[in-house]
Amino acid sequence: MADAQPIDSAAPEPAASGPAARLSRLVAGNFGTHRGLVRLLLGEAEYLSGRVGPFIRPDLAATRRLVFVCLGNINRSAFAQGVAASHGLHSASIGLATSTGAPAFDMAVTTARRFGIDLTGHRATDFADYEYRAGDLLLAMEIRHVHRLIGLGVPPAAIALLGHWATPHRIHIHDPHTLSEAYFRTCFSVIQSAVRELAVSCRLAGSPSVTR
Numbered sequence: 001m002a003d004a005q006p007i008d009s010a011a012p013e014p015a016a017s018g019p020a021a022r023l024s025r026l027v028a029g030n031f032g033t034h035r036g037l038v039r040l041l042l043g044e045a046e047y048l049s050g051r052v053g054p055f056i057r058p059d060l061a062a063t064r065r066l067v068f069v070c071l072g073n074i075n076r077s078a079f080a081q082g083v084a085a086s087h088g089l090h091s092a093s094i095g096l097a098t099s100t101g102a103p104a105f106d107m108a109v110t111t112a113r114r115f116g117i118d119l120t121g122h123r124a125t126d127f128a129d130y131e132y133r134a135g136d137l138l139l140a141m142e143i144r145h146v147h148r149l150i151g152l153g154v155p156p157a158a159i160a161l162l163g164h165w166a167t168p169h170r171i172h173i174h175d176p177h178t179l180s181e182a183y184f185r186t187c188f189s190v191i192q193s194a195v196r197e198l199a200v201s202c203r204l205a206g207s208p209s210v211t212r
Helices: 019-031 034-049 076-086 106-114 143-151 181-205
Strands: 065-070 091-095 136-140 159-161
Touching: 019 034, 019 181, 065 076, 065 143, 076 091, 076 106, 076 181, 106 181, 136 143, 143 159
Parallel strands: 065 091, 065 136, 136 159
Antiparallel strands: none
16 A cells, blocks of 8 residues: 655645635735724724824925835835835835834835835934924825824825825725735835826925925
């Protein structure tokens, strides 16, 4: 009798099928997590109610520098700054809870490369090491970041929600950190579209943030 073949314990299990599994993959790829989907819907509800009105109509004609804001400054805001620079905009990026000097996350570097953006030289800046300047427009990824910035003393008129310029419209741009490769691509695609449209708006407004 032939020897029994060993079982390969490292062999991948087949992907789950069925409506529930497909829905889970759809949510993961497009919104990051179920929480990300819920926060997006809540954010859009606040937009429709008019409660975020003050943070979608900044004075771009007076904007000298775009400052992109997220938590770690190693994924979303780092990529947004790279896209802004590629469009000839004076820009910076910061994190609300990070370590100054931290590099961009590996998946962020890999995904950004797909969009023609190089994040290998990026280093994070914590809010504590950021100095607000007159003419700065801080562009947040989430409504809760807006409230955090106001609590830290940033003038409300100097804050806007980046996702308002995105296609599709996303007041909430969920954090991709440690999430799937598919959602990283979705997230960065949303950010790229928002920054691209914002760049057009800055040019039309004669914003001094436009450097070329």
